[in-house]
Amino acid sequence: MDLSKDFSVKYWGLRGSIPSPGAHTVRYGGNTTSLEIRCGNQLFAIDGGTGVRLLGESLIGKGPVHATILMSHLHLDHVQGFPFFAPFLIPGNRFDIWSARHNGLGVADILRQLFNQPAFPISMDMLKAELNFCMLEPGDTLQVGDVKVRTAPLHHPGGAVGYRLEYGGRSLAHCSDWEHPAEGLDEALVELVRDADLLSVDATYTDDEYAGRTGPARRGWGHATHAAALAHADAAQVRNTLLFHHDPSRTDDQLDAIARTTLGHRRDVRFVAEGQVFQVGQPLMM
Ligand SMILES: [Zn+2]
Numbered sequence: 001m002d003l004s005k006d007f008s009v010k011y012w013g014l015r016g017s018i019p020s021p022g023a024h025t026v027r028y029g030g031n032t033t034s035l036e037i038r039c040g041n042q043l044f045a046i047d048g049g050t051g052v053r054l055l056g057e058s059l060i061g062k063g064p065v066h067a068t069i070l071m072s073h074l075h076l077d078h079v080q081g082f083p084f085f086a087p088f089l090i091p092g093n094r095f096d097i098w099s100a101r102h103n104g105l106g107v108a109d110i111l112r113q114l115f116n117q118p119a120f121p122i123s124m125d126m127l128k129a130e131l132n133f134c135m136l137e138p139g140d141t142l143q144v145g146d147v148k149v150r151t152a153p154l155h156h157p158g159g160a161v162g163y164r165l166e167y168g169g170r171s172l173a174h175c176s177d178w179e180h181p182a183e184g185l186d187e188a189l190v191e192l193v194r195d196a197d198l199l200s201v202d203a204t205y206t207d208d209e210y211a212g213r214t215g216p217a218r219r220g221w222g223h224a225t226h227a228a229a230l231a232h233a234d235a236a237q238v239r240n241t242l243l244f245h246h247d248p249s250r251t252d253d254q255l256d257a258i259a260r261t262t263l264g265h266r267r268d269v270r271f272v273a274e275g276q277v278f279q280v281g282q283p284l285m286m
């Protein structure tokens with residue numbers, strides 16, 4: 001493979017809200033959000049959920065790491081892996097970490113809270129890598145080397161940022177955590193992801209869960225239904241879609257059953273599983 005053309009995403013963590021290890025989540029995975037994105041020789045990551053520990057292990061011993069980390073937002077399930085991200089400890093590594101301001105705070109503020117006695121023995125000044133904290137406003141467009149990064153605000157408590165990376169004529173969008181409107185489409189999201197080659201999108205609830213027919217109504221909790229996620233992907237004419245941010249109580253068998261009933265024979269959509277790698281612009285492997 002010509003690595004200069006590589007545009008891929010690997011899912012080190014995809015579970016919503018809280019890690020959910022155990023016998024019933026082995027196949028889809030229990031780690032919270034961590035994506036690794038390769039654009040040629042440029043490395044991006046999205047979020048620092050518990051999956052980022054595994055991403056860190058994969059980077060050790062392969063030379064200096066220069067990466068751009070894009071934060072969707074700062075909820076615990078998206079930052080709690082950073083204290084165990086070993087590349088932060090290694091001199092010569094460099095990370096540019098982008099976030100919006102959520103409830104008045106950026107990612108640096110949250111990391112200072114995490115790397116803090118007595119909750120954790122390592123403080124920020126013990127990290128040997130170079131960490132550059134960068135602020136964005138949702139709606140900004142960033143140019144990172146050869147990669148154009150578009151952003152948009154997502155409906156979520158405290159706000160979240162959707163990203164669209166464009167590289168080599170292909171595009172990858174990631175929109176989680178996000179709740180769809182009560183009726184109609186979220187036009188800002190549709191605009192961000194329009195014609196994307198690959199979209200990973202929040203798809204946490206069944207319609208029954210969202211409406212409160214099984215347990216409490218989830219409206220206002222900041223996450224989307226499987227049907228709404230698909231409706232938005234279809235409206236935006238996205239080529240391939242990965243349903244993401246699985247509810248922590250959802251078992252492997254339940255995900256399989258929901259996939260059968262909601263996806264049918266569609267080959268352009270799937271519930272993503274931990275460890276999977278996708279080439280942007282190529283069909284989803286079944
Ligand atoms: Zn989340």
Ligand SMILES: [Zn+2]
Pocket residue numbers: 073075156177222
């Ligand atoms: Zn969240």
